[in-house]
Amino acid sequence: MHQPPLPLTQDLVLIGGGHTHALVLRKWAMKPLPGARLTLINPGPTAPYSGMLPGFVAGHYTRDQLDIDLVRLAQAANARLILGSVTGIDPDSGTIQIDTHPPVGFDVVAVDVGITSDMPALPGFTDHAVPAKPLGPFAAKWDSFRKGTGPATVAIIGGGVAGAELAMAMAHALKLRKRPATIHLIDNATALSALPAKSATQLRAAIKALNIVLHENVQITHLGKHTISLDDGSSITAQFITGAAGARPYPWMAQTGLTTHDGFLTVNDRLQTSDPRIFAVGDCAHMAHAPRPKAGVYAVRQAPVLFHNLASSLSGGPLKTYVPQKDYLKLISLGKKSALGDRFGVTFTGPWVWDWKDRIDRKFMNQFDQLPKMPTPPLPYPRAKGVQQAMGPKPLCGGCGAKLGRDALSKSLATLKPTQRADITPLPGDDAALLNTGGARQVFTTDHLRSFWPDPAVMARIAAHHALGDIWAMGANPQAATLSITLPRLSETLAERTLTEVLTSAQTILQDAGADIVGGHSTFGDDLSIGLAVTGLLDREAITLxxxxxxxxxxxxxxxxxxxxxxxxxxxxxxxxxxxxxxxxxxxxxxxxxxxxxxxxxxxxxxxxxxxxxxxxxxxxxxxxxxxxxxxxxxxxxxxxxxxxxxxxxxxxxxxxxxxxxxxxxxxxxxxxxxxxxxxxxxxxxxxxxxxxxxxxxxxxxxxxxxxxxxxxxxxxxxxxx
Known part of the structure; x- marks a missing residue:
């Protein structure tokens, strides 16, 4: 007997497409937890890999090579991807607020949003500089700047390893484009102070060799357009100003009511915050049991533990502990295809170190190019004649790609008898029906979409716009709508969450168009599908075909x-x-x-x-x-x-x-x-x-x-x- 699909009963939400979550998604694709609905929320469809950012800035990698494609990754993990920025978590209501989307409910949630190097306390920074983190917006703006022409001036605020890497990468990139360049690296203390003396010395030599101007122990008073003013009255001119100093958490995390340390979410050795349903990893988390500097290596090694603990939290199993390593290999790009390595006080440099780093980075990224795929089950045998031909050479599309072909539709419609009512104006082949009711002229249409994107709110917005298209095309003003919604098998709680997202999203679109939801019908089925019947009023002659x-x-x-x-x-x-x-x-x-x-x-x-x-x-x-x-x-x-x-x-x-x-x-x-x-x-x-x-x-x-x-x-x- 055929086993029906299991109902979804628990909502797991991953906030942010950072390195840890990317690896968790890949693991989930290979071993999903039955009955759990997985959601990923991220501002954009890609997530840059920080290890390759200096290489991208220098021109060694393309943007596609830098980015993890979260759409493909989410699809492989059968996760819905919500494109938007989280603005808050409410542990009491169990909801997540998003700037582009209705609130999303959760049973278990993990946060991996990284950090920002924005400096709002520095006057003029927000208006005139580009933070180096988050990486995506920075990468886009640098890519645009380096493609310019003529002499270039650049300033990097922050003389740590990250700032030094960016300065050297920028110097190399502009040299490749044959643009005369002046690069300034600015620090309010001693640059590269976090590195062992030998590594710092070699890095300083590399900076000097690229003619980068190093400003140490200077205080910035404010930024203007293309100007950095210092407290001694002098100024530095730069067309492109970025900040790579320190790490700042996103402000909304401190407003969750969860325990924080300097604004970072405090986690225990199981990566849980003060609310055991909420986990945090990567740079946005503070490991109270074993504090460590912000480094991608910890995020990568947290992934197996986080994957296990999320699945266990959803299923009621025991949790594992995460023990971070005490030291890690540092590989620092030197602009051209050369790098400096440091571990346990040992320093080494040269092109071979770059080759080593390049192999490590490409191996990491290759995981997301070669994603696991579920094999297609074979067709049953014996089977009725024509099954294989009817299935066609490819899967049935969603949206309008799944509608009936013109011939089948036309032949079926031809079997209908002519309209019998005097208050209906026949418009053969047109977008909608024209009704005459009590002297009012009303347009009436219906449209229905099967889900082709796993976010119910997005599907509701698309379905509403799609149905309204018929009303707009005939020159009418939208009036009222009824909805027909089929949900996949869900628990009562998840059904309520999903239906609320659909109705809220559809209502926003319809009310903006001037229409209201006046009723509808809901049921369970194999897939999410959303249909709307919409009416519109005409104050002019109908526009027809x-x-x-x-x-x-x-x-x-x-x-x-x-x-x-x-x-x-x-x-x-x-x-x-x-x-x-x-x-x-x-x-x-x-x-x-x-x-x-x-x-x-x-x-x-x-x-x-x-x-x-x-x-x-x-x-x-x-x-x-x-x-x-x-x-x-x-x-x-x-x-x-x-x-x-x-x-x-x-x-x-x-x-x-x-x-x-x-x-x-x-x-x-x-x-x-x-x-x-x-x-x-x-x-x-x-x-x-x-x-x-x-x-x-x-x-x-x-x-x-x-x-x-x-x-x-x-x-x-x-x-x-x-």
Missing amino acids: GGAQDGAALILTKPIGTGVIMAALMSGKARGADVAGALDAMQQGQKTAAQILRDVAQAMTDLTGFGLAGHTQNICIASGLAATLTPDTIPLLSGALDLSERGEHSSLYANNRAGFSNIPDTRHTRLLFDPQTGGGLLAAVPADQAKTLIEKLHQNGHPDSAIIGHLHKGPTAQVSIA
Whole structure:
């Protein structure tokens, strides 16, 4: 007898994508705890590896080599990834506050958010300098600066090992780009004082050899734009100012009510805070039982103990203790491909030390490139004829990539009898129904999405925007919505948490659009799915698919590519940053765009499952015209073109492609058949007004809007490319 999936009963939340949590996720992928729901919260889709930061700054590594792709890692661990910054933990209510998301409940939580080198107490630092930590924003801003031209001046505040590494790496990077550079390394005491004398001496020699100007025992009074003022009245000029001095905890941790030490979460030898449900690791934790300096080696070695203790806390097992080593190998980059090593007072240097460090760092990162995969179970035998063919060559996509193909849908709809009520205006093939009720004209539509991203709040926002697209496309104002929600098997507590996230997120989107939730239905099933039935009121004639005129320009308000990116996510071939970009696009509302277009649009639709070519053809059919699209002008999501070139596509692609034999097969044209979820508006507008409309759209939050082709006389329904 088939064993149904186990219900999820406990929420484990990992706050931060630091080194420890990255390793825990990898271990979880290989040995998950049945019945536990795993969530990772991180500000972005990637987490930079601190060990390779100096090499990145120097130009030895690319940004992709520096970053751990948390999207792929979370997918391998079957974890939901919430992209946002935690702003607080409330132990009393068992919830976590996030800046981009409704509060998330937890049963067990671990914190691994690292530190910041921001210096808010130093006047002008926040406005004029870039903290070296967190690493992600720093890496992005340095990458932009070093690609500039002309002479460069840089200042690093903090003369410890981290500051010295950055100074040498920056000097090397600017030399590679043939930019004359002056690098200042500034400390309010003696630089490199934490190192043994021999290592400090050799490091000073390396700094001097790179002509880095070392300022010791100086006091900074304030920072201005490109200026560091000192207490002796002198100043240092620098175009790029960063801070690598000390380690500061994130302020919210001290507001949790948990025991802290100088703002860092205090943990015991089992890595628990003063609340046994809450663990902390890495630089954000203070090990009261064995204080140690902030170093990545401790975070890495905490991972096996944390993984065991989290699983044991969720299942009721015994916990292990963590005993940190007394000393550790220090490998310090010297700018070029050379490094200095120090352990137990022994110092060694040279290119071979860099090679050793490089092998260690690449081995660590390779773990996250080669993630474990669950094998696909074989099909049962014997089985009914046609099962393998019906399953297709790839997994069924979610979102609009999972909807029925055009032929099956059209043939099924053709079996319906004509509408029998006088208060319904038939609009064959259009986005929504038009109802006439008591003199009011009402638009009515429904849309339903199966989850393709494991965060219920994000899926609720996407589903709401997706359903509203039909209302906006017809020129109506959203009025009311009912929701149909299917949850996977969950305990009562987890079901309440999940439903609250869905309803809160959907309500925010709907109320912003002017509509209210008025009812709905919920049930349990195999997967999360969210459907909305939405009504809208018309204060003008409805904009339909028909009505477009010969010569009309076609405007698209959002980039395309969600189908190919989410399909590649399922196969593990999409970059996390591209997935995040696609999710952002799907959560962008079309209220403003609709208000700009609806007074002039001759025909309009929202872009969904049939892809750009299919929806363009629908306008052509209803308006009795042909269309010519210009692929080079069509806005694309980052990563979509590359994935298309590599042969990635949604499971609905073949259905969408059928019937367009006059369009050649290229990496650009394949995206014309990419099914979209929460896509933009496609509007036919008078050609002489198109440029003005684009300018308005760009000025009002739709910077990717573009004129992508035009309609003209010709064989009805023919879509060609220029």
